[in-house]
Amino acid sequence: MKILLVEDDLSTQDLLVFHLTAARYTVEKATDGVIAQELATLWNYDLIMLDLNIPRLDGISLCRQLRGQGVSTPILMLTAQADDEDVIAGLDAGADDYVTKPFEVSQVLARVRALLRRGTRASTIPSLVWGQLCLDSTLAQVTYRGQVVPLTPKEYSLLELFLRYPQRVFSRSTILDHLWTIDDSPTEGAVTNLVKDLRNRLKRSGVVENVIQTVYGLGYRLRDLPPGPVGAEETTAEPAGALGAAQGTGPPRIPRALEAISARFQSSIQQRLAVVEGAVRSLQAGNLPPLQRAIACEEAHRLAGGLGTFGYEEGSTQARQLEQLLGSTQPLGASAVDQLSSYLLALKQALALPPKPIEPADRSGDRSGDKAEATSAPAKPRWRGIALALEPDLNACLQADAPQRGWQFDRATGLTDLLQRLAQGRAEVVVLSLNQSVSQAEKLAPLREIKHRYPQQPVLVLTGCDSLDERVQVARLQGDRYLVAPVTVGQILDTLDQILPDAQAPESRVMVVDNDPITCGVIGDLLTPWGLTVTKLEDPSQFWEVLRQTEPDLLLLALDMPTFSGIDLCQVVRQDCRFGNLPILMVAAHPDTVTVRQVFEVGGDDLIGKPIVGPELVTRVLSRIERSHLRQQIEQMRHHQALYWTQQDTTDPLTQVANSLHFDAFLQQQWERHCQDQAPISLILCTPDDLCTYYRVYGQRAGDAALCRLARSLHHTVNPNIDLVARCGDREFGVVLPNTNLDGALRVVSRMQQAVTDLKIPHPSPASGGYITLSLGIGGTTPTGSLSSSHLLKTAEQALKDAKARGGNTFCLYPMC
Incomplete structure (x- = not known):
């Protein structure tokens, strides 16, 4: 079943997507109300999970408009606003249920199942049976003759689709629409492979008859049940030892993907806390602009909803108190300032304590309760790949970085191992590195064998020799892509995304x-x-x-x-x-x-x-x-091009941060405002060290990709609602920090250096220490009428120049007198 999740807080969104995907739901994501409205009206969803405080169109208004347009999809509101008035407003707007943050994931999943049971699609067939093959939609479990049939989430969803509509013929495009999201939809060839995998899985579980019938020229349907007991001639079952091992007897282990989601939320806490702390300090100084107060209230709201969900229950309570005070329409007096300070201190103390461990949702009665599910990862990646004969360092980097792009990579020990994995349907793509130390016939033998057995299997070929003859031979063997070393992980993943494009056709x-x-x-x-x-x-x-x-x-x-x-x-x-x-x-x-x-x-x-x-x-x-x-x-x-034409005029087309024209205008605007308010402003200029060598060794495309990754990382270290990250020159970035003194600028610089270090972008120059580093120049002052923004810019430029003269990977700070 397909769920539309409307949530702008990425940590909460990732957590819900993880658990919903593990429960075998297909999840479409939206981060603002306008996009959610377009999706809800264009596509048929089984459930909409809706946050209230979302950009562009709030949840209450979106709910009312959807109901006014005749959209009857069940709506579950999920928000940190827990007052009775908010609950009443949400339900009156047309919501079917209302859950407040922080929430227990198991409770949310139970409410999801309850709402889906009310819908017509979920209530038609409570238990689906074909002969002795039984699909229990409550437990998300398939059994044959009482034995659990281990299925992947996609195989389960495909079987459920056929069993729910036994008389209907499904084309490949229709199956794509039901089983994949807009962003994650593969080509129609994936449907053919999925049908084959499901047939093989059922056959290995003892189902002798072919459950799925191919209707040539049209698609697939559920085969009519033959007379007599199905599969009576032969009975095979999983060995008891294998079943016991699949089920496992040890304590539940937190999945790696769930740990990654928690880590991303942990990394965002300090940034959000700094925004709230900045507002409290401004209030203590007697100057809290309305915009800063609104932004701080929004960040406190996000903390209140996320902290409890990720194990900081006491911190969630303190953040909610901060939100209520900052969101009050009354002027904040001395007593309110003292309360804010005490709540902020209590919040910091709560965050200093270790959080309550996050555990996977309780699976009893859950759609993810398939006992055989323990044999596979709780949350499947978008794509799976197998690498053969890659260099150890490149293979390690590929396995480490691939999950961030929705990939999972395994390393095959040899050609035989690779072919066995392909036979089991454990990969959508193969990355094959050619051995240059052998003859051309020998080094192309693995590609020839793969394409002979699996003609439709996408294969990316890596080679250290750029030869036209070799390119022709690879093309004749139907190799899908050809890359010449040295290559980065980003280049490999970008190429694989081209091999497996996303496409999906709507119902008509x-x-x-x-x-x-x-x-x-x-x-x-x-x-x-x-x-x-x-x-x-x-x-x-x-x-x-x-x-x-x-x-x-x-x-x-x-x-x-x-x-x-x-x-x-x-x-x-x-x-x-x-x-x-x-x-x-x-x-x-x-x-x-x-x-x-x-x-x-x-x-x-x-x-x-x-x-x-x-x-x-x-x-x-x-x-x-x-x-x-x-x-x-x-x-x-x-x-969309007309709507965002103005944005294109202010955005750098390569890095997607602000361009130099917007940077100059923003700096001048903020300078004039801070001159009137007598508030501090800081400016950071930075540049990657020795990026020319990187471009010369890896090429223009790889250099541009590295520059984009640096821009995204810098953007994540500041508050985009207040600060500005811009590309000021060919390889130089500027960061304008309003209402920030030099101490605050130093903290931002520390985050920027750490973010670039965490990227671990390999650098070919030995002097760089093996990875790309930054040189930074910092300037800051409280503007006066005798100075101009150009003085601040020149000060930061001189600081950057001196930092580069010191050898790079450092910063210089020059205050303006």
Whole structure:
């Protein structure tokens, strides 16, 4: 089942996605209300999990608008606002349930299951059975003759889809839509592999009959149950020892992915705490601007919701007190300042204590309660890969960095091991390094063997010799990509993302208008197996009302009908601003030259003659719908381009941080404001050390990629709501820190140095210590009328110059008098 998660706090979002994915739900993510509204209206979700405080369109308004648009999807509100008024407002806006942060993950999963049981999709079949094969949707467990069948989450979801709709034929694109998200959808070849994997898994568990039937030219469906007991001739089961080992007897272990989510949240605490602390200090000094107060209140709200979830229950209580005081509409007097200070001190003390350990959600009664699930990772990556013959250092870096990009990589000990893993369906892609010490025939033998056994298996070839002859041989063996060493992990992952592109087609609705019920029935029978929702109308006088209700993606109109002909209805549609671009196919009994000309003159897109030929109808309908979706995507791209055109004028196209023009304007604006407020401002200029050597050795593309990673890391070390990170020169960055003295700037510099160190971007120069480092220049002052922003800029430039003269990997700080 597919869930839309609307949450702008990335730590909470990652935690929920981890547990929901482990419970075998497909999760689509949105970080603001506008994007969530577009997704909720374009796609059919089984549940929407909605935070209240989200950018651009708040949760209450979004809920009201969705209900006003007729979206009946269950909505579970998940927010830190726990007052009775907030709960009442959320439920009155149309929410079905309301959970307050901090929350217990097991309780959230239980509420998710309860809401899905109320929905029509989850309540139709509580337990799905095919012969002696049983799928228990409550436990997310599949059994055959009482023995657990170990399935991966995708295999389980595919089997559940077939069992829930036993009479329906699913095309590959429809299966993609049901089992993958917009961002994580592979090509249609992945569906073929998944069906094969599920068949093999069931066969190994003793299911003799082929459960899934291939309908050639259409897709797949559940095979009709044969007479007699299924699989009575042969019974094989997993050995008891293997089952016991799969289930495990030791204590529950925190998954590595869950630890990573917790670590990312831990790293964000100090940054959020610094924002709140800055507001308290400004208030103590008697000068707390409204904008700073609002930002601090927002950060306190995020802390209140996240701390309790990640084990700091006492800290969550203190953060909530801070949020209530900062969010009060009353002026903050001396007593409020003292309260804020005490709450802040108590919060720091609570954070100094170790958090309560995060444990995986209780699986009893959970969809993730499959006992065999212990045999696989609790949260599956987006893609899996196998590497063969990689250098140890590159292989270690690939295994360490790949999870951040949604990949999981294993190392094959040899060609035999690799082929066995591919036979088990344990990888979507192979990274193969060629051995340059042997003959060309020998070094290409692994590629030849892989492609001979698995022609559709994507293979990325790494080589240390850039030879045209070798490139041709790899191309002849159907190698998918070819990279020449030295290469970085980022280059490998970027190339793999190109091999496995994301694509997904939305479900489509077709409206058929024909006064002949037989023709309507035939068209419906032909189109429904392709996953199309067909609405049939035999009375043309009700056309407009039904059209507005169904909002189809394509119209099929009979040419000759009583009351209103197809020509009349086509002209009516073309005159309407809402449905004017709707694809229209006309159906005529005896199409002649006059009829064809008339159909196209009034705006018809195509003409189909009777008697209807099934393949022709299906091909034309799917083709028109695909063109319509493509046109809509292009229009959306143009719309987004127009909306963000201003942003493009202020954003560096390579690093996606502010450009030099925006930097100059922002620095001047902040200088003038701080001159009036007599508040401190600091400026940091920094540049990667000896980046020219990096570009010369690794090339332009790798150098640009490293520059982008540095920009993202610098952006994460500051508060983007207040501070500004910009690309000031070709390889130089500037960071403007409003309301920050030199002590605060030093703390930011420390975070920047640590963030760059954590990146561990390899540097070819021995003088760099093996990794890219930064040189930084710091300037700061309280602006006065006798100085200008250019003085601050020159001071920081001189400090940066002196830091580079000292050998790099250091900083210089020059205050302005």
